Amino acid sequence: MTSSPSATDQVRVARLCENLLDRWDSMFHETVDPTRFRRMNAILRCVGKGPRGSARFLDLGSGPGPMSRRLLRRFSNCHVVAIDTDPVMLEVGRWAMDRTNRRVQWILRDLRGRDWPSLLRTKRFDVVVSSLALHWLEEEQIEDVYRGVARLLRPDGFLVNGDYLPRAIPGKPPRRPTCAHTGAKLPLDRDLASFKALWRGWWSAVSSEPLLQGALAKRRVRMPGAIPPRRTTGPRNPASLEFHERALRRVGFREVRVPWQEGDFRVLVALR
Numbered sequence: 001m002t003s004s005p006s007a008t009d010q011v012r013v014a015r016l017c018e019n020l021l022d023r024w025d026s027m028f029h030e031t032v033d034p035t036r037f038r039r040m041n042a043i044l045r046c047v048g049k050g051p052r053g054s055a056r057f058l059d060l061g062s063g064p065g066p067m068s069r070r071l072l073r074r075f076s077n078c079h080v081v082a083i084d085t086d087p088v089m090l091e092v093g094r095w096a097m098d099r100t101n102r103r104v105q106w107i108l109r110d111l112r113g114r115d116w117p118s119l120l121r122t123k124r125f126d127v128v129v130s131s132l133a134l135h136w137l138e139e140e141q142i143e144d145v146y147r148g149v150a151r152l153l154r155p156d157g158f159l160v161n162g163d164y165l166p167r168a169i170p171g172k173p174p175r176r177p178t179c180a181h182t183g184a185k186l187p188l189d190r191d192l193a194s195f196k197a198l199w200r201g202w203w204s205a206v207s208s209e210p211l212l213q214g215a216l217a218k219r220r221v222r223m224p225g226a227i228p229p230r231r232t233t234g235p236r237n238p239a240s241l242e243f244h245e246r247a248l249r250r251v252g253f254r255e256v257r258v259p260w261q262e263g264d265f266r267v268l269v270a271l272r
C-alpha cells in the first residue's frame with residue numbers, strides 16, 4: 001500500500017506544477033506559437049457570448065490545462081472536464097490547480113477511440129473548447145470527435161476550436177504553419193531550437209519530481225517512446241479549414257463561423 005504524500009511534499013509538487021503550467025504557455029508562445037495568447041483570448045471571447053452561471057465546459061486535448069485554467073478564472077461558477085491522452089499532462093494540471101480550484105475534472109481518454117463520449121460521467125455540456133490539439137488527429141478521427149461533441153452539447157450549445165487551420169489549396173496538401181507576423185515558415189529554425197531547449201527543460205523538471213513518477217510510468221505504458229517525447233503520431237499534413245467546416249456540417253452543426261484569424265491560425269465556432 002502506498003502512503004499519501006506529506007503536506008510538505010504536496011506543497012512542493014503543487015508549486016512545481018504551477019510553474020510548469022506557466023512555463024507551458026510561455027514555452028509555446030515565445031517560440032512556435034506566437035499567436036497563442038491572442039487566439040486563446042479570442043476563444044474566451046467566443047465562450048463569453050454563451051452561457052453564464054454554472055456552465056459546463058469540456059476541454060478537448062487539454063494538455064496541463066492552460067485553456068481550462070482560463071475558463072475557470074473567467075467564469076467563476078463553471079465546471080470544466082479536461083480530457084487528454086497523456087497521463088503526465090493531466091497530473092501536472094491536477095497538481096497545478098488543486099490548491100486553488102476544484103471545479104475541474106481530469107479525464108484520461110484517447111480522442112481517437114469512438115467511445116470517449118459515452119465514458120464521460122457528465123453527459124451534457126454548454127460549450128466544448130479545444131486549443132491547439134485537434135491537428136494531432138487524422139481527418140476521419142476529427143469527424144468522429146465532432147460527432148461525439150455534437151452528442152454531448154446541449155441544444156444551442158457550441159464548439160470553439162482554436163488551432164492551426166490552414167485553407168486548402170486545390171491539388172496541394174494544406175501548408176505547414178507560417179508565422180502570422182512575418183509570413184515566414186514556422187517553426188523557424190531559431191524558434192524550433194528555442195522550443196526544443198525549453199521542451200527538454202520542461203520534461204526534465206517533470207522527470208526529477210518523485211511525485212510525478214507514477215504518471216510517467218503510466219505514460220510509458222500508454223505512449224511508449226522517449227522523454228522528452230518526440231512527435232511520432234498524427235497526420236503528416238494537418239486537416240484544412242474547409243475539411244473542418246464540412247465535417248462539422250456533416251455531423252449536424254447548423255452554423256459554422258471563423259470569428260478570429262491570424263495567418264493560418266484560426267478560431268472556428270460551430271453552433272449545435
Ligand SMILES: C[S@@+](CC[C@H](N)C(=O)[O-])C[C@H]1O[C@@H](n2cnc3c(N)ncnc32)[C@H](O)[C@@H]1O
Pocket residue numbers: 060061062063064065066067083084085086089109110111112130131132133136
Ligand atoms: C500542443 S498540446 C495543446 C495543449 C493545450 N490544449 C494547449 O492549448 O496548450 C496538444 C495536446 O493534445 C493531446 N492529444 C494529442 N492527441 C490526443 C488524443 N488522441 N487524445 C487526447 N488528447 C490528445 C496531447 O497529449 C497534448 O496534451
